[in-house]
Amino acid sequence: MSDFKEFESVDNVLKQLPPEDYDKLKKSRVWNEIQVSDECRELASKYNIELVTCGFNCREEQLRSPKIVRVGLFQHKLVPFPTSTPVQELKYALFKFANKAIRTAARGGVNIFCFPETWNMPYAFCTREKVPWCEYAESAHDTIWNTAVVIDNHGDYLGKHRKNHIPRGSNFNESLYYSEGNIGHPVFETEFGRIAVCYGRHYPVNWLVFGLNGADIVFSPSAAGGEASEPLWAIEARNAAIANNYFTCAVNRVGTEIFVNDFTSGDGRPPHRESEYFYGSSYVTAPNGTRSPGLSRTKNGLLIAEIDLNLCRQVKDHWGLQLSQRLEIYADLLSRATKPDFVPQLIRKK
Numbered sequence: 001m002s003d004f005k006e007f008e009s010v011d012n013v014l015k016q017l018p019p020e021d022y023d024k025l026k027k028s029r030v031w032n033e034i035q036v037s038d039e040c041r042e043l044a045s046k047y048n049i050e051l052v053t054c055g056f057n058c059r060e061e062q063l064r065s066p067k068i069v070r071v072g073l074f075q076h077k078l079v080p081f082p083t084s085t086p087v088q089e090l091k092y093a094l095f096k097f098a099n100k101a102i103r104t105a106a107r108g109g110v111n112i113f114c115f116p117e118t119w120n121m122p123y124a125f126c127t128r129e130k131v132p133w134c135e136y137a138e139s140a141h142d143t144i145w146n147t148a149v150v151i152d153n154h155g156d157y158l159g160k161h162r163k164n165h166i167p168r169g170s171n172f173n174e175s176l177y178y179s180e181g182n183i184g185h186p187v188f189e190t191e192f193g194r195i196a197v198c199y200g201r202h203y204p205v206n207w208l209v210f211g212l213n214g215a216d217i218v219f220s221p222s223a224a225g226g227e228a229s230e231p232l233w234a235i236e237a238r239n240a241a242i243a244n245n246y247f248t249c250a251v252n253r254v255g256t257e258i259f260v261n262d263f264t265s266g267d268g269r270p271p272h273r274e275s276e277y278f279y280g281s282s283y284v285t286a287p288n289g290t291r292s293p294g295l296s297r298t299k300n301g302l303l304i305a306e307i308d309l310n311l312c313r314q315v316k317d318h319w320g321l322q323l324s325q326r327l328e329i330y331a332d333l334l335s336r337a338t339k340p341d342f343v344p345q346l347i348r349k350k
C-alpha cells in the first residue's frame with residue numbers, strides 16, 4: 001500500500017506515451033492546450049505548485065457569444081507543517097501559502113478559484129478530539145456548520161453553503177463537530193456564471209438539486225481519502241456533470257496527516273496516528289462528460305481549465321435529459337421513502 005500512496009497519477013503515466021499517441025489521447029478526451037502567462041508558470045514553479053492547464057471544446061453559436069471562464073482548482077498538503085504546530089502559526093502559514101496560490105491563479109487568468117474542504121486546518125476529525133481543533137472554527141458567517149463561503153471578484157461576500165451530508169464513519173467523524181446543513185442548495189449568480197458548492201458528492205440527488213436551481217458550474221471541495229474512497233473519485237463528479245449538464249470541479253486535499261495522540265478507526269486496526277491518505281487528483285468535467293487531466297495524487301497543484309458556459313445548453317439541447325427526467329415520479333417516491341411506514345416496491349415470486 002505504501003508504494004501505491006506514492007503513485008503520482010495515471011495522467012503522468014500517459015504523458016510518457018510517444019507524443020503522437022499522447023496527442024491522439026488528448027483528442028479522444030477532447031481537451032486542448034490553453035495559453036497562460038509566463039509569470040503564472042514562473043510563480044507556480046517558484047512555489048512548487050504543479051500547474052496543469054487545459055481547455056474544453058465548445059461549438060460556436062450564431063446568436064450567442066461564447067461565455068469563456070477560467071476556473072482554478074487548488075489542491076495542497078498540510079505538510080511541511082506538523083499538526084502539532086500552534087493553531088495561530090499553522091493558520092497563518094496556510095494563509096500565506098493560499099495567498100501564493102491565488103496570485104499564481106490570477107496570473108493564469110483564473111476567474112473562479114476553489115480551495116479543498118477545510119483547507120485552512122488539519123483534517124482532525126479522525127481523532128475525535130476537540131482540543132485544540134475547535135479553535136480553528138471561525139465565523140465565516142457560521143461556526144457549527146462545515147461551510148463554504150463564496151466571495152465575488154470585487155471581494156464581496158456573496159453567500160454561503162452549509163454541507164448537507166455530514167460523514168459519520170471510519171476516519172471521517174465530522175458529525176462530532178458539525179451540524180447538518182439547513183440552508184438548501186444555493187446557486188450564486190456571478191459575473192462568471194451561476195456557481196454552486198456541493199460537498200456531498202456521494203449523493204446524486206444533492207447534485208441534482210444544484211442543477212434544478214440553475215447551476216452552470218458546481219465546485220466540490222473535498223477532503224477525500226483512503227482505499228474505499230478513491231475508486232469513487234473519478235466517477236462521482238463526472239457522472240454528476242453528465243446527469244445534470246453542468247461543469248463540475250472536484251477539488252481534493254493531498255497527503256497524510258500525522259496527529260500527536262493515538263486514535264482508532266473502528267476497522268479492527270490497532271490505534272494509530274495517521275489520517276487517511278488524501279489522494280489529490282482534482283479534475284474538471286464538462287457537461288458532455290469529457291474531462292480534464294487530473295492533478296497529481298501526491299503534490300500541491302493548480303489546475304486551470306478554460307470552459308465555455310454555452311456548452312451547458314448545447315448538451316441540454318442535444319440529449320434533452322431535462323425534458324424526460326420525470327421529476328414527479330421521483331418526488332412522489334422520495335416523499336413516501338421518508339416515512340417510517342414506507343413499503344419498498346419489491347416483487348417476490350409467489
Ligand SMILES: NC(=O)NCCC(=O)O
Nearest residue numbers: 167172222223224225229
Ligand atoms: N470529507 C469527507 O466528507 N470525506 C468523506 C469520505 C470520502 O469521500 O473520502
